[in-house]
Amino acid sequence: MSRYSLPAAPVAVPAxxxxPVAVPAxxxxxxxxxxxxxxxxxxxxxRRAEALPPLPIARGAGPWLYDHGxxxxxxxxxxxxxxxxxxxxxxxxxxxxxxxxxxxHVMLAGCTHAPAIELAxxxxxxxxxxxxxxxxxxxxxxxxxxxxxxxxxxWRNHGRPEKRxxxxxxxxxxxxxxxxxxxxxxxxxxxxxxxxxxxxxxxASPDARQARPGEDASTPARRAAAELRALFAExxxxxxxxxxxxxxxxxxxMAMHDPVYLREVRRLCDEFEVHLIADEIAVGCGRSxxxxxxxxxxxxxGADALPAAQAWPDLLCLSKGITGGTLPLxxxxxxxxxxxxxxxxxxxxxxxxxxxxTGNPLACRAALAVLDRFTEDQVLAAxxxxxxxxxxxxxxxxxxARIEHLRRCGMIWAFxxxxxVLPARFAExxxxxxxxxxxxxxxxxxxxxxxxxxxxxxxxxHWLAERVxxxxxxxxxxxSSADADRTPEPPTA
Numbered sequence: 001m002s003r004y005s006l007p008a009a010p011v012a013v014p015a016x017x018x019x020p021v022a023v024p025a026x027x028x029x030x031x032x033x034x035x036x037x038x039x040x041x042x043x044x045x046x047r048r049a050e051a052l053p054p055l056p057i058a059r060g061a062g063p064w065l066y067d068h069g070x071x072x073x074x075x076x077x078x079x080x081x082x083x084x085x086x087x088x089x090x091x092x093x094x095x096x097x098x099x100x101x102x103x104x105h106v107m108l109a110g111c112t113h114a115p116a117i118e119l120a121x122x123x124x125x126x127x128x129x130x131x132x133x134x135x136x137x138x139x140x141x142x143x144x145x146x147x148x149x150x151x152x153x154x155w156r157n158h159g160r161p162e163k164r165x166x167x168x169x170x171x172x173x174x175x176x177x178x179x180x181x182x183x184x185x186x187x188x189x190x191x192x193x194x195x196x197x198x199x200x201x202x203x204a205s206p207d208a209r210q211a212r213p214g215e216d217a218s219t220p221a222r223r224a225a226a227e228l229r230a231l232f233a234e235x236x237x238x239x240x241x242x243x244x245x246x247x248x249x250x251x252x253x254m255a256m257h258d259p260v261y262l263r264e265v266r267r268l269c270d271e272f273e274v275h276l277i278a279d280e281i282a283v284g285c286g287r288s289x290x291x292x293x294x295x296x297x298x299x300x301x302g303a304d305a306l307p308a309a310q311a312w313p314d315l316l317c318l319s320k321g322i323t324g325g326t327l328p329l330x331x332x333x334x335x336x337x338x339x340x341x342x343x344x345x346x347x348x349x350x351x352x353x354x355x356x357x358t359g360n361p362l363a364c365r366a367a368l369a370v371l372d373r374f375t376e377d378q379v380l381a382a383x384x385x386x387x388x389x390x391x392x393x394x395x396x397x398x399x400x401a402r403i404e405h406l407r408r409c410g411m412i413w414a415f416x417x418x419x420x421v422l423p424a425r426f427a428e429x430x431x432x433x434x435x436x437x438x439x440x441x442x443x444x445x446x447x448x449x450x451x452x453x454x455x456x457x458x459x460x461x462h463w464l465a466e467r468v469x470x471x472x473x474x475x476x477x478x479x480s481s482a483d484a485d486r487t488p489e490p491p492t493a
Contacts, residue, residue, distance in 0.1 A: 060087025141175025289410030
Protein backbone atom coordinates (compact mmCIF):
# COMPACT_ATOMS: atom_id res chain seq x y z
CA MET A 1 0.00 0.00 0.00
CA SER A 2 1.33 3.45 -0.91
CA ARG A 3 2.15 5.61 2.06
CA TYR A 4 -0.23 8.21 0.56
CA SER A 5 -3.15 5.84 0.02
CA LEU A 6 -6.16 5.40 2.26
CA PRO A 7 -6.46 2.20 4.27
CA ALA A 8 -8.73 -0.40 2.76
CA ALA A 9 -12.45 0.01 3.42
CA PRO A 10 -13.83 -2.32 6.11
CA VAL A 11 -15.74 -5.31 4.81
CA ALA A 12 -18.92 -6.74 6.36
CA VAL A 13 -20.08 -10.28 5.61
CA PRO A 14 -23.74 -10.88 6.50
CA ALA A 15 -24.51 -14.48 7.49
CA UNK A 16 -27.10 -14.95 4.72
CA UNK A 17 -24.84 -13.55 1.99
CA UNK A 18 -22.29 -15.88 0.42
CA UNK A 19 -20.21 -13.04 -1.11
CA PRO A 20 -18.52 -10.19 0.82
CA VAL A 21 -20.26 -6.83 0.53
CA ALA A 22 -18.07 -3.70 0.82
CA VAL A 23 -19.30 -1.13 3.32
CA PRO A 24 -18.29 2.39 2.23
CA ALA A 25 -15.72 3.93 4.58
CA UNK A 26 -15.77 7.55 5.70
CA UNK A 27 -12.59 8.81 4.00
CA UNK A 28 -12.32 11.80 6.34
CA UNK A 29 -12.48 9.55 9.39
CA UNK A 30 -9.77 7.32 7.95
CA UNK A 31 -7.43 10.29 7.45
CA UNK A 32 -8.21 11.58 10.92
CA UNK A 33 -7.25 8.26 12.48
CA UNK A 34 -4.01 8.11 10.52
CA UNK A 35 -3.17 11.70 11.44
CA UNK A 36 -3.72 11.07 15.15
CA UNK A 37 -1.48 8.00 14.98
CA UNK A 38 1.38 9.78 13.23
CA UNK A 39 1.20 13.60 13.41
CA UNK A 40 1.86 15.87 16.37
CA UNK A 41 -0.32 18.87 15.50
CA UNK A 42 0.72 22.45 16.35
CA UNK A 43 -1.06 24.57 18.93
CA UNK A 44 -3.09 21.52 19.96
CA UNK A 45 -3.62 19.57 23.15
CA UNK A 46 -3.40 16.14 21.53
CA ARG A 47 -5.48 14.51 24.27
CA ARG A 48 -8.31 16.83 23.23
CA ALA A 49 -7.69 16.03 19.57
CA GLU A 50 -8.65 12.43 20.20
CA ALA A 51 -12.20 13.60 20.94
CA LEU A 52 -12.18 16.41 18.39
CA PRO A 53 -10.00 15.18 15.53
CA PRO A 54 -8.54 17.53 12.91
CA LEU A 55 -10.47 18.38 9.76
CA PRO A 56 -8.96 16.53 6.78
CA ILE A 57 -8.62 18.83 3.76
CA ALA A 58 -8.29 17.32 0.29
CA ARG A 59 -8.07 20.44 -1.88
CA GLY A 60 -8.65 24.18 -2.05
CA ALA A 61 -10.03 26.60 -4.60
CA GLY A 62 -10.41 30.33 -4.07
CA PRO A 63 -11.55 31.03 -0.49
CA TRP A 64 -12.88 27.46 -0.18
CA LEU A 65 -11.38 24.31 1.29
CA TYR A 66 -12.88 20.86 0.60
CA ASP A 67 -12.71 17.68 2.64
CA HIS A 68 -12.50 14.18 1.17
CA GLY A 69 -16.28 13.85 1.19
CA UNK A 70 -16.66 16.98 -0.95
CA UNK A 71 -17.93 19.22 1.85
CA UNK A 72 -16.74 22.82 1.58
CA UNK A 73 -15.49 25.31 4.18
CA UNK A 74 -14.94 29.05 3.68
CA UNK A 75 -11.43 29.80 4.93
CA UNK A 76 -12.39 32.77 7.09
CA UNK A 77 -8.94 32.95 8.69
CA UNK A 78 -6.77 32.48 5.58
CA UNK A 79 -5.20 29.34 7.04
CA UNK A 80 -3.45 31.16 9.88
CA UNK A 81 -3.37 34.45 7.98
CA UNK A 82 -1.17 33.22 5.14
CA UNK A 83 -3.46 32.99 2.12
CA UNK A 84 -4.02 36.20 0.17
CA UNK A 85 -5.61 35.41 -3.18
CA UNK A 86 -7.37 32.11 -2.57
CA UNK A 87 -6.17 28.53 -2.56
CA UNK A 88 -4.47 27.00 -5.59
CA UNK A 89 -4.26 30.40 -7.28
CA UNK A 90 -3.32 29.76 -10.90
CA UNK A 91 -1.00 32.75 -11.29
CA UNK A 92 1.01 32.03 -8.16
CA UNK A 93 1.20 28.36 -9.09
CA UNK A 94 2.44 29.19 -12.59
CA UNK A 95 5.27 31.32 -11.21
CA UNK A 96 6.35 28.55 -8.83
CA UNK A 97 6.19 25.91 -11.57
CA UNK A 98 8.28 28.08 -13.88
CA UNK A 99 10.90 28.58 -11.18
CA UNK A 100 10.86 24.86 -10.38
CA UNK A 101 12.10 24.17 -13.89
CA UNK A 102 14.88 26.74 -13.58
CA UNK A 103 16.33 26.60 -10.07
CA UNK A 104 14.52 25.03 -7.11
CA HIS A 105 17.27 25.85 -4.62
CA VAL A 106 20.83 27.01 -4.15
CA MET A 107 22.59 28.11 -0.98
CA LEU A 108 22.65 31.87 -0.48
CA ALA A 109 26.02 31.89 1.30
CA GLY A 110 28.54 32.61 -1.44
CA CYS A 111 25.88 32.36 -4.16
CA THR A 112 22.96 34.49 -5.24
CA HIS A 113 20.03 34.32 -7.64
CA ALA A 114 17.53 36.56 -9.38
CA PRO A 115 14.41 35.89 -7.23
CA ALA A 116 16.20 36.80 -3.97
CA ILE A 117 17.76 39.91 -5.50
CA GLU A 118 14.59 41.15 -7.18
CA LEU A 119 12.43 40.54 -4.12
CA ALA A 120 14.82 42.48 -1.88
CA UNK A 121 14.96 45.33 -4.39
CA UNK A 122 11.18 45.56 -4.77
CA UNK A 123 10.45 45.42 -1.06
CA UNK A 124 13.03 48.13 -0.39
CA UNK A 125 11.40 50.26 -3.09
CA UNK A 126 8.06 49.89 -1.32
CA UNK A 127 9.66 51.60 1.69
CA UNK A 128 11.02 54.40 -0.47
CA UNK A 129 14.49 52.96 0.09
CA UNK A 130 14.31 53.56 3.85
CA UNK A 131 14.86 49.84 4.50
CA UNK A 132 17.68 48.93 2.15
CA UNK A 133 18.52 45.27 2.70
CA UNK A 134 16.56 42.04 3.16
CA UNK A 135 17.78 39.11 5.25
CA UNK A 136 15.87 35.91 4.47
CA UNK A 137 14.57 33.16 6.74
CA UNK A 138 11.77 30.59 6.70
CA UNK A 139 9.11 31.53 9.26
CA UNK A 140 7.91 34.40 11.41
CA UNK A 141 9.56 33.36 14.66
CA UNK A 142 12.89 33.02 12.86
CA UNK A 143 12.51 36.54 11.49
CA UNK A 144 11.95 37.86 15.01
CA UNK A 145 15.02 35.96 16.26
CA UNK A 146 17.06 37.55 13.47
CA UNK A 147 15.83 41.06 14.27
CA UNK A 148 16.62 40.67 17.97
CA UNK A 149 20.09 39.35 17.21
CA UNK A 150 20.75 42.06 14.65
CA UNK A 151 19.84 44.77 17.14
CA UNK A 152 21.99 43.50 20.01
CA UNK A 153 24.92 42.67 17.72
CA UNK A 154 24.68 46.08 16.06
CA TRP A 155 25.05 47.83 19.42
CA ARG A 156 27.94 45.51 20.28
CA ASN A 157 29.68 46.43 17.05
CA HIS A 158 29.18 50.09 17.97
CA GLY A 159 31.05 49.49 21.23
CA ARG A 160 27.91 49.41 23.38
CA PRO A 161 27.53 45.75 24.39
CA GLU A 162 25.53 46.74 27.47
CA LYS A 163 22.57 47.57 25.19
CA ARG A 164 21.15 44.05 25.06
CA UNK A 165 17.76 44.31 26.78
CA UNK A 166 14.46 44.23 24.92
CA UNK A 167 11.05 45.79 25.44
CA UNK A 168 7.77 44.20 24.37
CA UNK A 169 4.09 45.08 24.67
CA UNK A 170 1.62 43.45 27.03
CA UNK A 171 -0.41 40.69 25.33
CA UNK A 172 1.96 40.79 22.36
CA UNK A 173 2.93 37.67 20.42
CA UNK A 174 6.06 37.22 18.32
CA UNK A 175 6.54 33.48 17.96
CA UNK A 176 7.50 30.40 19.95
CA UNK A 177 11.23 29.93 19.50
CA UNK A 178 13.10 30.91 22.66
CA UNK A 179 14.11 34.42 21.61
CA UNK A 180 10.72 35.23 20.14
CA UNK A 181 8.97 33.72 23.15
CA UNK A 182 11.01 35.93 25.46
CA UNK A 183 9.29 38.98 23.95
CA UNK A 184 5.86 37.32 23.88
CA UNK A 185 3.25 37.94 26.58
CA UNK A 186 0.73 35.14 26.05
CA UNK A 187 0.96 32.94 29.13
CA UNK A 188 -0.25 29.68 27.61
CA UNK A 189 2.62 29.72 25.12
CA UNK A 190 5.27 31.18 27.40
CA UNK A 191 4.90 29.89 30.95
CA UNK A 192 6.15 26.32 30.49
CA UNK A 193 9.41 27.63 29.05
CA UNK A 194 9.83 30.69 31.25
CA UNK A 195 12.94 29.37 33.05
CA UNK A 196 14.70 29.12 29.66
CA UNK A 197 13.98 32.68 28.54
CA UNK A 198 15.87 35.95 28.76
CA UNK A 199 14.10 38.71 30.68
CA UNK A 200 12.35 41.44 28.69
CA UNK A 201 10.65 44.64 29.84
CA UNK A 202 6.87 44.62 29.47
CA UNK A 203 4.98 47.85 28.74
CA ALA A 204 1.31 48.75 28.37
CA SER A 205 -0.66 47.81 25.29
CA PRO A 206 -2.20 50.66 23.25
CA ASP A 207 -5.36 48.52 22.80
CA ALA A 208 -8.22 50.85 21.85
CA ARG A 209 -10.65 48.77 23.95
CA GLN A 210 -9.06 50.36 27.01
CA ALA A 211 -10.54 53.76 26.15
CA ARG A 212 -12.55 55.17 29.05
CA PRO A 213 -15.93 56.89 28.61
CA GLY A 214 -15.44 60.04 26.56
CA GLU A 215 -12.05 58.94 25.19
CA ASP A 216 -11.21 57.98 21.64
CA ALA A 217 -8.71 55.34 20.48
CA SER A 218 -5.80 57.77 20.55
CA THR A 219 -5.97 58.22 24.33
CA PRO A 220 -4.97 54.69 25.42
CA ALA A 221 -2.30 54.82 22.70
CA ARG A 222 -0.81 57.98 24.21
CA ARG A 223 -1.03 56.52 27.74
CA ALA A 224 0.89 53.46 26.59
CA ALA A 225 3.52 55.68 24.95
CA ALA A 226 3.88 57.67 28.17
CA GLU A 227 4.62 54.46 30.10
CA LEU A 228 7.21 53.55 27.46
CA ARG A 229 8.85 56.98 27.83
CA ALA A 230 9.23 56.42 31.57
CA LEU A 231 10.95 53.07 30.98
CA PHE A 232 13.26 54.52 28.35
CA ALA A 233 14.19 57.40 30.62
CA GLU A 234 15.33 54.88 33.23
CA UNK A 235 16.83 52.04 31.13
CA UNK A 236 17.59 53.27 27.59
CA UNK A 237 21.33 52.92 28.15
CA UNK A 238 20.82 49.16 28.37
CA UNK A 239 17.90 48.67 25.98
CA UNK A 240 18.67 47.43 22.48
CA UNK A 241 15.20 47.46 20.92
CA UNK A 242 11.46 47.73 21.30
CA UNK A 243 9.37 45.21 19.35
CA UNK A 244 5.72 45.89 18.50
CA UNK A 245 2.93 44.55 16.31
CA UNK A 246 1.82 47.68 14.41
CA UNK A 247 -1.93 48.45 14.42
CA UNK A 248 -3.15 44.97 15.45
CA UNK A 249 -1.93 42.62 18.18
CA UNK A 250 -3.29 39.56 16.46
CA UNK A 251 -2.71 36.47 18.60
CA UNK A 252 -3.47 38.53 21.70
CA UNK A 253 -7.12 38.81 20.61
CA MET A 254 -7.02 41.18 17.61
CA ALA A 255 -6.32 44.19 19.85
CA MET A 256 -6.32 47.21 17.53
CA HIS A 257 -4.76 50.59 18.21
CA ASP A 258 -4.57 54.07 16.78
CA PRO A 259 -1.69 54.94 14.38
CA VAL A 260 -0.67 57.71 16.76
CA TYR A 261 1.05 54.99 18.80
CA LEU A 262 3.37 54.23 15.88
CA ARG A 263 4.36 57.87 15.61
CA GLU A 264 4.92 58.15 19.35
CA VAL A 265 7.14 55.07 19.60
CA ARG A 266 9.14 56.09 16.53
CA ARG A 267 9.92 59.43 18.15
CA LEU A 268 10.76 57.82 21.49
CA CYS A 269 13.11 55.29 19.91
CA ASP A 270 14.90 58.11 18.08
CA GLU A 271 15.15 60.23 21.21
CA PHE A 272 16.52 57.47 23.44
CA GLU A 273 18.63 55.60 20.84
CA VAL A 274 16.61 52.38 20.86
CA HIS A 275 15.99 50.28 17.77
CA LEU A 276 12.34 49.91 16.70
CA ILE A 277 11.38 46.45 15.42
CA ALA A 278 8.06 46.15 13.60
CA ASP A 279 6.64 42.64 13.59
CA GLU A 280 4.48 42.75 10.46
CA ILE A 281 4.35 38.99 10.10
CA ALA A 282 0.56 38.95 10.43
CA VAL A 283 -0.39 42.52 9.48
CA GLY A 284 1.85 43.03 6.44
CA CYS A 285 0.96 42.40 2.80
CA GLY A 286 -2.17 44.53 2.86
CA ARG A 287 -3.94 43.14 5.92
CA SER A 288 -3.95 46.53 7.65
CA UNK A 289 -5.24 48.41 4.60
CA UNK A 290 -1.77 49.48 3.42
CA UNK A 291 0.89 47.08 2.16
CA UNK A 292 3.01 47.69 5.27
CA UNK A 293 1.13 48.62 8.43
CA UNK A 294 3.89 51.07 9.33
CA UNK A 295 3.03 53.19 6.32
CA UNK A 296 0.20 54.50 8.49
CA UNK A 297 2.69 56.03 10.95
CA UNK A 298 3.38 58.78 8.43
CA UNK A 299 1.17 61.83 8.54
CA UNK A 300 -0.69 63.28 11.48
CA UNK A 301 -1.44 66.94 12.09
CA GLY A 302 0.49 69.80 13.65
CA ALA A 303 3.05 68.73 16.23
CA ASP A 304 1.92 65.13 15.79
CA ALA A 305 2.93 65.02 12.10
CA LEU A 306 5.71 62.64 11.08
CA PRO A 307 7.23 62.70 7.57
CA ALA A 308 7.12 59.40 5.70
CA ALA A 309 10.90 59.13 5.43
CA GLN A 310 11.26 59.26 9.22
CA ALA A 311 8.34 57.01 10.07
CA TRP A 312 9.79 53.63 9.11
CA PRO A 313 11.03 51.23 11.81
CA ASP A 314 14.68 50.20 12.00
CA LEU A 315 13.90 46.53 11.38
CA LEU A 316 10.73 45.11 9.83
CA CYS A 317 9.77 41.42 9.99
CA LEU A 318 7.59 39.97 7.23
CA SER A 319 6.24 36.46 6.63
CA LYS A 320 2.85 34.68 6.26
CA GLY A 321 1.17 36.44 3.32
CA ILE A 322 4.36 37.32 1.48
CA THR A 323 4.12 34.09 -0.55
CA GLY A 324 0.32 34.14 -0.71
CA GLY A 325 -0.01 30.99 1.37
CA THR A 326 2.09 28.79 -0.91
CA LEU A 327 5.57 28.32 0.56
CA PRO A 328 7.33 29.18 3.84
CA LEU A 329 9.35 32.39 3.71
CA UNK A 330 10.19 35.21 6.08
CA UNK A 331 12.54 38.15 5.93
CA UNK A 332 13.84 41.09 7.89
CA UNK A 333 14.19 44.48 6.20
CA UNK A 334 16.80 46.73 7.79
CA UNK A 335 17.87 50.33 7.71
CA UNK A 336 21.25 50.88 6.06
CA UNK A 337 22.76 52.14 9.34
CA UNK A 338 22.20 48.71 10.91
CA UNK A 339 23.51 46.87 7.86
CA UNK A 340 26.64 49.04 7.76
CA UNK A 341 27.42 48.33 11.43
CA UNK A 342 28.34 44.77 10.40
CA UNK A 343 30.78 45.72 7.61
CA UNK A 344 34.29 44.89 8.78
CA UNK A 345 37.33 42.77 7.95
CA UNK A 346 36.68 40.81 11.15
CA UNK A 347 34.37 37.90 10.35
CA UNK A 348 33.09 37.84 13.94
CA UNK A 349 31.64 41.32 13.43
CA UNK A 350 29.51 40.01 10.55
CA UNK A 351 25.99 38.66 10.98
CA UNK A 352 26.60 34.91 10.99
CA UNK A 353 23.03 33.71 11.07
CA UNK A 354 21.89 31.19 8.47
CA UNK A 355 19.85 28.15 7.60
CA UNK A 356 20.10 25.80 4.65
CA UNK A 357 17.07 27.14 2.76
CA THR A 358 17.74 30.86 3.29
CA GLY A 359 16.36 32.79 0.32
CA ASN A 360 14.92 29.70 -1.37
CA PRO A 361 14.28 30.61 -5.05
CA LEU A 362 10.85 28.96 -5.19
CA ALA A 363 9.60 30.91 -2.18
CA CYS A 364 11.14 34.17 -3.40
CA ARG A 365 9.56 33.67 -6.82
CA ALA A 366 6.17 33.11 -5.17
CA ALA A 367 6.66 36.37 -3.25
CA LEU A 368 7.49 38.21 -6.49
CA ALA A 369 4.26 36.87 -7.98
CA VAL A 370 2.42 38.22 -4.93
CA LEU A 371 3.92 41.68 -5.50
CA ASP A 372 2.92 41.43 -9.16
CA ARG A 373 -0.66 40.76 -8.13
CA PHE A 374 -0.75 43.83 -5.90
CA THR A 375 0.32 45.98 -8.83
CA GLU A 376 -1.59 44.36 -11.67
CA ASP A 377 -4.87 43.90 -9.80
CA GLN A 378 -4.73 47.11 -7.72
CA VAL A 379 -5.33 44.90 -4.71
CA LEU A 380 -5.36 47.61 -2.06
CA ALA A 381 -8.04 49.60 -3.88
CA ALA A 382 -10.10 46.46 -4.50
CA UNK A 383 -9.76 45.52 -0.84
CA UNK A 384 -11.29 48.82 0.20
CA UNK A 385 -14.43 47.80 -1.67
CA UNK A 386 -14.36 44.31 -0.16
CA UNK A 387 -13.87 45.77 3.30
CA UNK A 388 -16.81 48.13 2.89
CA UNK A 389 -19.04 45.24 1.79
CA UNK A 390 -18.14 42.95 4.67
CA UNK A 391 -18.29 45.78 7.22
CA UNK A 392 -21.80 46.64 6.06
CA UNK A 393 -22.83 42.99 6.24
CA UNK A 394 -21.51 42.69 9.80
CA UNK A 395 -23.09 45.94 10.98
CA UNK A 396 -26.22 44.26 12.45
CA UNK A 397 -23.94 42.63 15.03
CA UNK A 398 -23.27 46.06 16.50
CA UNK A 399 -26.70 45.98 18.09
CA UNK A 400 -26.27 42.47 19.50
CA ALA A 401 -26.19 42.78 23.31
CA ARG A 402 -24.20 39.56 23.61
CA ILE A 403 -21.09 41.04 21.99
CA GLU A 404 -18.90 44.13 22.35
CA HIS A 405 -16.08 45.94 20.59
CA LEU A 406 -16.99 45.21 16.98
CA ARG A 407 -13.90 46.52 15.21
CA ARG A 408 -11.96 46.54 11.95
CA CYS A 409 -8.50 47.38 10.68
CA GLY A 410 -8.14 47.04 6.94
CA MET A 411 -9.05 43.46 6.08
CA ILE A 412 -9.26 42.27 9.70
CA TRP A 413 -12.55 42.19 11.63
CA ALA A 414 -13.20 41.14 15.23
CA PHE A 415 -15.71 41.26 18.07
CA UNK A 416 -15.71 39.97 21.63
CA UNK A 417 -18.40 37.85 23.26
CA UNK A 418 -19.35 39.29 26.63
CA UNK A 419 -18.14 37.37 29.66
CA UNK A 420 -21.67 37.15 31.05
CA VAL A 421 -22.86 34.91 28.20
CA LEU A 422 -19.61 33.09 27.46
CA PRO A 423 -19.95 29.29 27.61
CA ALA A 424 -17.16 26.94 28.57
CA ARG A 425 -14.69 26.13 25.78
CA PHE A 426 -16.22 28.86 23.68
CA ALA A 427 -13.48 28.99 21.03
CA GLU A 428 -13.52 25.24 20.54
CA UNK A 429 -17.31 25.09 20.32
CA UNK A 430 -17.45 28.04 17.91
CA UNK A 431 -14.90 26.36 15.67
CA UNK A 432 -16.89 23.12 15.58
CA UNK A 433 -20.23 24.89 15.04
CA UNK A 434 -18.61 26.90 12.28
CA UNK A 435 -17.78 23.73 10.40
CA UNK A 436 -21.48 22.86 10.31
CA UNK A 437 -22.06 26.29 8.72
CA UNK A 438 -19.33 25.74 6.11
CA UNK A 439 -16.78 27.90 7.91
CA UNK A 440 -13.17 27.34 8.91
CA UNK A 441 -12.95 29.78 11.80
CA UNK A 442 -11.01 29.72 15.10
CA UNK A 443 -11.73 32.36 17.76
CA UNK A 444 -8.98 33.54 20.09
CA UNK A 445 -10.42 33.14 23.56
CA UNK A 446 -13.68 35.13 23.46
CA UNK A 447 -12.63 37.16 20.40
CA UNK A 448 -14.18 36.08 17.12
CA UNK A 449 -12.24 37.37 14.13
CA UNK A 450 -12.33 37.26 10.35
CA UNK A 451 -9.24 37.55 8.18
CA UNK A 452 -10.39 36.08 4.86
CA UNK A 453 -8.42 35.83 1.61
CA UNK A 454 -8.73 38.73 -0.82
CA UNK A 455 -11.02 36.58 -2.94
CA UNK A 456 -14.63 37.40 -2.08
CA UNK A 457 -17.33 39.63 -3.51
CA UNK A 458 -20.34 41.41 -2.02
CA UNK A 459 -22.52 38.30 -2.17
CA UNK A 460 -19.80 36.30 -0.39
CA UNK A 461 -19.53 39.04 2.24
CA HIS A 462 -23.23 38.81 3.09
CA TRP A 463 -23.08 35.01 3.10
CA LEU A 464 -20.07 35.09 5.43
CA ALA A 465 -21.70 37.55 7.83
CA GLU A 466 -24.88 35.46 7.95
CA ARG A 467 -22.94 32.27 8.68
CA VAL A 468 -20.90 33.91 11.44
CA UNK A 469 -24.10 35.23 13.03
CA UNK A 470 -25.78 31.83 12.75
CA UNK A 471 -22.77 30.15 14.32
CA UNK A 472 -22.82 32.64 17.17
CA UNK A 473 -26.52 31.96 17.75
CA UNK A 474 -25.93 28.21 17.79
CA UNK A 475 -23.10 28.39 20.30
CA UNK A 476 -24.67 30.89 22.68
CA UNK A 477 -28.13 29.35 22.63
CA UNK A 478 -27.04 25.72 22.94
CA UNK A 479 -26.72 23.88 26.24
CA SER A 480 -24.31 21.04 26.71
CA SER A 481 -22.65 18.99 29.38
CA ALA A 482 -19.53 20.80 28.26
CA ASP A 483 -20.85 23.82 30.15
CA ALA A 484 -19.97 22.04 33.34
CA ASP A 485 -16.37 21.73 32.20
CA ARG A 486 -14.75 25.02 33.18
CA THR A 487 -11.26 23.91 32.14
CA PRO A 488 -9.61 26.98 30.56
CA GLU A 489 -8.96 26.70 26.86
CA PRO A 490 -5.90 28.12 25.17
CA PRO A 491 -6.27 31.01 22.75
CA THR A 492 -6.50 29.51 19.27
CA ALA A 493 -5.57 31.64 16.31
